[in-house]
Amino acid sequence: MSGVRVLVGTRKGAFVLTSDGTRRNWQIDGPHFAGWEIYHVKGSPADPNRLYVSQTSGWFGQLIQRSNDGGKTWEIPSGEAPPTFPARASNKFVYDTSAETGKPLTTHQWYDGTQHPWEFKRVWHIEPALDDPDTAYAGVEDAAIFRTTDGGKSWQEIPGLRGHGTGPKWQPGAGGMCLHTIILNPKNPQQIFIAISAAGAFRTDDGGKTWKPINQGLRSQYIPDPTAEIGHCVHHVAMHPSRPGVLFMQKHWDVMRSDNGGDLWKEVSGNLPTDFGFVIDVHADQPETIYVVPIKSDSEHFPLDGKLRVYRSRAGGNEWEELSKGLPERDCYVNVLRDAMAVDKLDKCGVYFGTTGGQVYASADAGDTWTAIAQNLPAVLSVEVQTLS
Amino acid sequence: MIRVELPMHLRTLARVDKEVQLEVEGKVTLRSVLDALEARYPMLMGTVRDHVTQQRRPFLRFFACAEDLSHQSLDETLPEAVVRGEEPLLIIGAIAGG
Numbered sequence: 001m002s003g004v005r006v007l008v009g010t011r012k013g014a015f016v017l018t019s020d021g022t023r024r025n026w027q028i029d030g031p032h033f034a035g036w037e038i039y040h041v042k043g044s045p046a047d048p049n050r051l052y053v054s055q056t057s058g059w060f061g062q063l064i065q066r067s068n069d070g071g072k073t074w075e076i077p078s079g080e081a082p083p084t085f086p087a088r089a090s091n092k093f094v095y096d097t098s099a100e101t102g103k104p105l106t107t108h109q110w111y112d113g114t115q116h117p118w119e120f121k122r123v124w125h126i127e128p129a130l131d132d133p134d135t136a137y138a139g140v141e142d143a144a145i146f147r148t149t150d151g152g153k154s155w156q157e158i159p160g161l162r163g164h165g166t167g168p169k170w171q172p173g174a175g176g177m178c179l180h181t182i183i184l185n186p187k188n189p190q191q192i193f194i195a196i197s198a199a200g201a202f203r204t205d206d207g208g209k210t211w212k213p214i215n216q217g218l219r220s221q222y223i224p225d226p227t228a229e230i231g232h233c234v235h236h237v238a239m240h241p242s243r244p245g246v247l248f249m250q251k252h253w254d255v256m257r258s259d260n261g262g263d264l265w266k267e268v269s270g271n272l273p274t275d276f277g278f279v280i281d282v283h284a285d286q287p288e289t290i291y292v293v294p295i296k297s298d299s300e301h302f303p304l305d306g307k308l309r310v311y312r313s314r315a316g317g318n319e320w321e322e323l324s325k326g327l328p329e330r331d332c333y334v335n336v337l338r339d340a341m342a343v344d345k346l347d348k349c350g351v352y353f354g355t356t357g358g359q360v361y362a363s364a365d366a367g368d369t370w371t372a373i374a375q376n377l378p379a380v381l382s383v384e385v386q387t388l389s
Numbered sequence: 390m391i392r393v394e395l396p397m398h399l400r401t402l403a404r405v406d407k408e409v410q411l412e413v414e415g416k417v418t419l420r421s422v423l424d425a426l427e428a429r430y431p432m433l434m435g436t437v438r439d440h441v442t443q444q445r446r447p448f449l450r451f452f453a454c455a456e457d458l459s460h461q462s463l464d465e466t467l468p469e470a471v472v473r474g475e476e477p478l479l480i481i482g483a484i485a486g487g
Contacts, residue, residue: 059448060436076432089434
């Protein structure tokens with residue numbers, strides 16, 4: 001019997017929602033890590049019972065925990081404690097500034113245009129490797145990418161990203177300078193896509209040694225040079241695993257598409273009522289079917305007209321249809337944050353998203369109808385889905 | 390034995406009751422107590438002081454014997470009552486309102 005596990009990160013803990021393949025009845029388990037901000041929870045494609053969680057706090061900093069039983073129990077991967085110095089720990093994210101790895105730059109642009117030191121704040125996104133449960137990537141604020149190969153006991157920066165040359169032009173968005181998107185190419189292990197607010201998207205073709213900006217075609221009126229190589233506030237990027245060269249992007253404003261791995265982007269906002277938003281995702285079986293949740297504007301982070309709607313394009317963009325059956329028709333002023341949408345692999349494709357109002361909505365028919373499967377959680381930061389066989 | 394009282398979230402993390410007791414060799418200072426705390430409970434590494442700077446996290450304070458020790462040198466000897474185990478060293482988180 002197939003089933004679905006929805007991993008929800010919120011401002012005050014993590015929740016695991018489970019259902020059988022019918023997706024009619026849901027059990028809510030949690031809060032795990034009660035009181036902590038959970039930016040992301042994600043399972044390993046190589047071992048669905050191995051989950052990683054990014055747990056963060058203004059008081060106590062960053063923690064990484066993992067589960068080996070699908071979220072029933074959790075543990076801090078034990079590193080090496082003192083007196084082994086330097087102590088290694090699962091929550092130790094230290095930027096690499098060594099000459100041996102290219103001595104990455106140590107400052108980036110601050111809000112006021114001055115240079116500012118790189119300072120680790122939190123992990124926004126954890127992307128487990130496709131083939132090894134002990135290997136995972138972490139996207140962090142201030143923007144950098146780290147990797148663990150020992151199940152989270154220790155993390156090392158992949159320094160080529162910050163070291164490739166454009167770092168001094170990166171600047172924080174309103175939410176901080178976060179590396180929030182990591183996409184692994186299932187057909188080419190050497191290729192990784194990442195995105196940073198507000199720097200743009202980047203790609204490596206050699207396993208992380210070298211990186212290049214992939215922002216040609218983006219146009220952002222809010223920066224001095226709207227077509228600059230760096231400085232675009234990319235909110236999220238999605239890819240269908242069967243077509244790694246095709247990328248979809250929800251930018252600050254504009255929904256974009258690339259058919260050549262990010263070398264060139266074109267706008268596909270089409271008939272969307274507003275093309276501001278945070279999430280974007282791709283149908284599990286139909287690589288040209290994509291989903292966004294339009295948000296009114298960058299200063300009004302809620303749906304147009306107080307009506308929560310998902311928009312679906314079956315043509316890879318440009319032509320969009322409104323999906324609202326089962327969603328609030330009025331007085332809805334929540335936001336849907338960048339990592340808070342995911343899809344399952346069942347027939348028909350399930351689509352899930354969480355809101356800052358604490359609702360998690362699910363559609364078991366590819367978006368045609370929606371049901372709230374959780375209604376009163378803390379503000380949702382992230383949603384991931386595991387399809388279980 | 391040096392007694393240390395942890396805030397709730399760190400007690401949960403270390404799976405201990407409100408107070409822990411630590412053997413501290415040599416001079417009893419904030420640094421030596423925190424070293425002993427992290428050695429006994431490695432899951433607390435990085436939660437009280439930053440991994441890189443070793444500075445106290447800004448929303449945490451150290452108190453003992455009704456004194457705020459947060460701004461004293463990490464290498465200054467703690468009050469005699471703490472050294473003798475009569476009083477705990479308190480690690481306290483800022484109160485969150487709203």
